[in-house]
Every structure is written in C-alpha cells, then in structure tokens.
Amino acid sequence: MTKGLENKEGFKTLYKETYGPLVNYAYSKTNDWELSKEIVQNTFVRFWNKRNDINIRTSVKSYLFSMVRNGIIDHYRKEKNIDDFEAIQNNKNLVIEPDEISIQNEYKFKYGLKKALSSLKEKRRRIFELSKFEGLTYKEIAQYLNISERTVEDNIAKAFKEIRNYFYTNNLI
C-alpha cells in the first residue's frame, strides 16, 4: 500500500501536507479559489476511493498534482472552454513534464514558506514582508517602522533562520 494510504489517519496527514499547495497550484491555472478548492477536494475523494487500484510510479504528492492538473482540464472540457485552457495545458497524459515538476515543487515550497512566515512574530513577519514583498531597503524599513537599521537586519536574519527551522521541522526540505 502506498504511504499515506494505509489508513485514514495517514491519508489525513497527506491531505494536510498537500491540500494548500494543490489549491494554490490549481488557482494558478483557474484564477478561481472556490473552483480550485472543489477540484482539489474531488481529487482527494477520487484518490481515496481508488487507492487500491492506483499504481503510482512517481511520488504520491506528484501524482496528486497530476490528478489536479487533469481535474482542471476535465473541468474546462466540460465547460467547453478547452481551447482557452489548452493554451495553458494541452497534455492530459499522466506523464509529468520536467518543467511541471519544477512548477509543482515551487508551489510546495512557496506554500511552506507562507506557512513558515505565518508562524513568525508579527513584527518580524512585517519587516520580512516589507523587505521582500514591498521591495523596501533596510534603511527605508527602519525609517518606516521607526526602528534602527540594525534591528531590521537582525529581524530579517532571524526570520530566515526560523523559516529554515520550520522547513526542517516540517520535513519540507
């Protein structure tokens, strides 16, 4: 039996680890959060129901990404918007393209990073976001938050350290 599918608890763990990245990945194709969640949930239900018949040659998580991708294609086919979507994805084959793996891995990493950031203290997270999302320099952040530039540097460094610990702790790397 594939790891994560031996029992419901294992499946729950798999679900919690991959649900977020899968929905975000689906959103990148659909630009619709509700549709993305629906496709991912249906994917998990179908995956659980067919778990005894599935022969997985890749990792379970990669397989789920492929299922979601095919779920999106099926959805657009039903909606007869296939032509539009085929511009993005025109391959329903289960074989995963190398760049697709890279994209999927990126979504796993970004979701982990976002979760790691959410675990940071509010002030540290804010400094990190101003630096990375807003593109402010350390000096600008220091002025904006009325703190020393040294404090900004320290908080950015500690934020990276905590993020790395989060990834290690949660087996994300």
Added chain:
Amino acid sequence: MIDLKNILDYLNGNLSEAEEERFLLWLDSSDANKEDFEFMQHVYKSSEGLDKVKIFDEDKEWAKIEGKLDNTQTKSLTPRILRVIAVAASILLFGFVIHYFFKQEPYYRELVTKDNLDTVKLIDGSKVYLGKNSKIKYFIRQDKKTNRRYVEFEGNATFDIAHNKDLPFVVKVGDAGIDVLGTVFKIDKVSAGIGVENMQGLINLFEWKNASNNLILKQGDKAVFTNDGIRKVLPKPKKVNLSGKYYKVEDVLDYLFDKYDARMSTAPYADIAMEDKVFVDINQSLENILSQLDTTAVLKYRRTCRNCFEISILKSK
C-alpha cells in the same frame, strides 16, 4: 566569519568585491554552507509573488472532505465485501458439491403407508411390498465405500431381496436386525413384538445391540423378537384327517409303491411291521397319507429328494 546577514547581502548585491570573494570562498568550503546558501536563495527568490499564495486551515478543510470520504469509503468497500461474500459462497458451494458427490453414506428416502399398500423398488433391484401403517427408510444412492444395503422399517412388509454376496442387506426393525444376502422374508408387527417369517433362503435375525444374540431362520421358519429375546415359532400341528379305515401295513405300502413308484421307498433294514394294521385314508396325496400315518401309527421317514420319501419305521401304535 560568514553569517546569515552576509548571505542576504550577497543576494541583495550589497557586498564589496573583497567581501564577495571571501563569501565565495566560504561557500565552496563545505556542502553544509552550500545547502544553507541554496535554501536562503530559494527563499529569497520565492519571496517574490508570495503575496499571491493563500494559506488554509487544513483541519477545517479536512472536516469538509472527511464526510465525503466516509460515504465513499463505504462504497469503495462494497465491492470488497461482495468479493468476500462471493468467495465465501464459492467455498460453501464447493463444499456442498464435494459433500454431495463424495458423501460416504448413501442418501435415504422415507415412505409411509397409512390405509394403503405400496411397493418400493430399491436401486439394487430388491422390492419391498409394504402393508398398511408401515414406514420404511431406504437407500436411494450408494457409493463405492458402501459396505451394506441398509433399511429401517416399521410395520408389515414382505421383502424380496436381490442377491448380492458382496453387499449384505440389513433391515433394522425396532431393536432387531435382519441380515440377509438374498432371500424373501416377511416382517409382521405382532402383539408380542416383531414377527419374522423366512420364505426362501436363510436369514439371520439378531438383537441390534447384541448381534451375538441371534437366530438363523431357514426356509419356512418363523420367529418372534420380543424384549425377552428371540423365540422360534413352532409350526402348528397339521390337521389330522380322521376319515379312512384300518389297512394292513403291507397293503398300504403296496398301494403307495404302486401309485408313487419313484417317489416312494423303504430304507434298508427298515422296521416295518407288515401285519400290523394302521388307520389311514389312502385316497389322498402321498404327503397327506404320510402325514396322517405320522399321527395314527409309528412312522419315521425322510425326504430323499424334493418330493421323494424313504420310510424307515412303520408299525401300529
């Protein structure tokens, strides 16, 4: 000493040439340094566009799907349960077939008569002529391991058993048993117990729980099985024909030799009193004449063939 800040400065392009050269030396000095740098670089690059990533409460999302899984899990298990049931049914069916075709004991059937008569023809060719208020449980199938033909019986019937020296025919009637190879006999329920009359061949009447308590019945023999044991029923005395008159023994013998020639003889050294007078009606069959003499005179004779008689003693009483 290179720290996290130096990595960030390198990624931000804030290092001088000398600092960058020192940093690159540090980077090449160990795999652990490279891993740290690559992770930082990955985070650094992934930070861009991170605002578009949405995080979810996985426990809450799991609760939404768990209900669906419960339902679908049952469905998904249904074929498996059906498969298990199918396998179990197949095993049962297989067992039944094995049991049916390879059963050691034959199957039996019962027949009961009330106010009617009936005849059962058994698969071995034997026939049972059932009287009223009788019940028979008889075999309808036998296999290679069968070592006897077994019948249970209550009531009245005549059994005409097909001969088979390899398969004795055994009738259990009450606490008694009758063991035969091939013969004709009659069973009657009598007030004292079970009456058995052998009409042809030999039969062995025995107590079912103690087969050594038995009685061999020859043709014409009758016996009764009761709680007290097996008792042979003696034939009723023959009726004596009282008609007739006294003849000299010599005259009687002359008459019989003259009439029955080949069937009639006297034994060597026979004790025959020719001058004695015996009472007999000579106008009847040879058997009846001898039977009458047996009661009115001193007579001893034996059969020398089916209907042949040899007299050894004949004189008046």
